[in-house]
Amino acid sequence: MPTNSKVGVSDIAKHAGVSIGTVSNYLNYPERVSETLKAKIGAAIQELGYVPRRAAPSPAQTTTGTPIIGYVMTDIEHSLFSFIFEGAQEVCEENGMQIIGLNASSDLERQHELIRTLIGMKVAGILLSTVQDSAEDVAAARAANIPIILIDHTNPYEGTPVCSILENxxxxxxxxxxxxxxxxxxxxxxxxxxxxxxxxxxxxxxxxxxxxxxxxxxxxxxxxxxxxxxxxxxxxxxxxxxxxxxxxxxxxxxxxxxxxxxxxxxxxxxxxxxxxxxxxxxxxxxxxxxxxxxxxxxxxxxxxxxxxxxxxxxxAPGIDMGRKAMTQLLDYAENPVSHVHGTTLIEPTLIRRASTRA
Known part of the structure; x- marks a missing residue:
């Protein structure tokens, strides 16, 4: 099968019958993956013609001119956030940008720390799948003039206006x-x-x-x-x-x-x-x-x-959520005055399998 740059990590995971996190470990931390799973994932990569995307530069490389987007996800073990990352990554690469993912591990204090880290790196934008209402993080990003978009969580009414991308x-x-x-x-x-x-x-x-x-x-x-x-x-x-x-x-x-x-x-x-x-x-x-x-x-x-x-x-429409969030962030960054903040609901899809009646 010829190589196909549009094949993503989620496609490899489904083809091999493993989680997205396992495929990610295979690509980045192979010592964490058993030989049996390595064989399955390697075969899936060959059959689908997967071409690994370019690695994101380290913070020390952000001065080279490539804009960096930071994505703080609630929990990397949950496939929704891996799908969101993949969708955002596609839009980033189409626009000459790179994205780095950070795992909050469902810990609000860790989330705050990661947001401060991204602000210190002077990233071009932040995507946040927040653990809880996070007016503090939104306000911190705004104070640093960094566009921020919430994913999988609505913006609290009393908070600073910000775009939210949600599954319905x-x-x-x-x-x-x-x-x-x-x-x-x-x-x-x-x-x-x-x-x-x-x-x-x-x-x-x-x-x-x-x-x-x-x-x-x-x-x-x-x-x-x-x-x-x-x-x-x-x-x-x-x-x-x-x-x-x-x-x-x-x-x-x-x-x-x-x-x-x-x-x-x-x-x-x-x-x-x-x-x-x-x-x-x-x-x-x-x-x-x-x-x-x-x-x-x-x-x-x-x-x-x-x-x-x-x-x-x-x-869950995770990839579409990531694409939409990144598109909204680009519009906000390019049109900070005219951009209108709002909540976008993306519809899910029914997949019929064996656990329900025909």
Whole structure:
């Protein structure tokens, strides 16, 4: 296959069945990757004809004239931010710029420190996937006359006006619930935790709206999974399986059954939770997926190493978010007076796989 400079890290990750972070380690820190995964990733690179992009210069090289953009991401382990980075990188390279990525590791104090570092480097602009409301960081960038754009977080009303680029998470929940309803699921549940997270709140709202519009016969249930990790999904799967076994025993004995019904369709707050849930349901074998219960993820960070089957997802538009954020930053930098700050919502996409009914 001929080389193709448009093939990205995300394409390699999907082709090899690994995470974007693993591909990044393969390219930059190969000692962190096992020989088995190296073989898979190397084969994917050869088959797709991937051409590595130019490495970003170090801070000491920023005086050569190449403008540098800094991207502070919430957590590099989350594929959304890797996709955002890739989209922003494409626009940077098209405009003769370079981008460096910094990982806040979901730590607000670390985020503040990284923003101060970028300001000290006198970067040409900052993209920020903020951990929480960050009026402090926005104000610091503005004071240094550095354009800044928020990604995956709205700008607080009391803060300095700034552009925000967001996935429409209300649409995420709505699309997922509508897919379950269209495939004849009647008992819809939204399983999540950290309900103070903006994205989780919006996804729940979208699910509730879809259920309300479906009318009689379709019910909504909110499940607190106790966390958003794979092990939390596994625990939820065990609890649902235990309840199903209890209901079957009591039904055969003609005795009373639990008041809380088992959902036949679950929208998971994120994909790691969904993957743990699928793994647990598969291992117990009490509730069949998707015959007895359908599961939908809300990001598309699924990969084969964890999930026992392909996961239906509402795919986050990470690459488009990165492109749009960088485009907005360029407009702001070139037209600081006439630029209008606002919030841009980018719509997600449903990807049907095996975890939901046909």
């Amino acid at each position: 998470n209300v649409s995420v929940g709505r699309i997922a619930a509508e897919e379950l309803i269209h495939t004849e699921c009647k008992r819809i549940a939204f399983a999540a935790h950290s309900f103070d997270y903006e994205a989780i709140q919006d996804r729940q709202l979208g699910v509730e709206k879809a259920v309300a519009q479906a009318g009689d016969g379709v019910t909504f249930q909110l499940i607190d999974s106790g966390g958003l990790m794979v092990e939390d999904g596994r625990q939820l799967g065990m609890e649902l399986s235990d309840r199903a076994e209890q209901m079957r025993r009591e039904d055969s004995d003609n005795s009373s059954v639990p008041d809380i019904p088992i959902p036949d369709g679950i929208v998971a707050g994120n994909d790691t939770l969904a993957m743990g849930l699928l793994a647990s349901l598969h291992e117990r074998g009490v509730l069949r997926v998707p015959d007895d219960i359908s599961v939908i993820g809300t990001e598309d960070m699924w990969f084969q190493a964890i999930s026992p089957m392909p996961l239906t997802v509402v795919q």
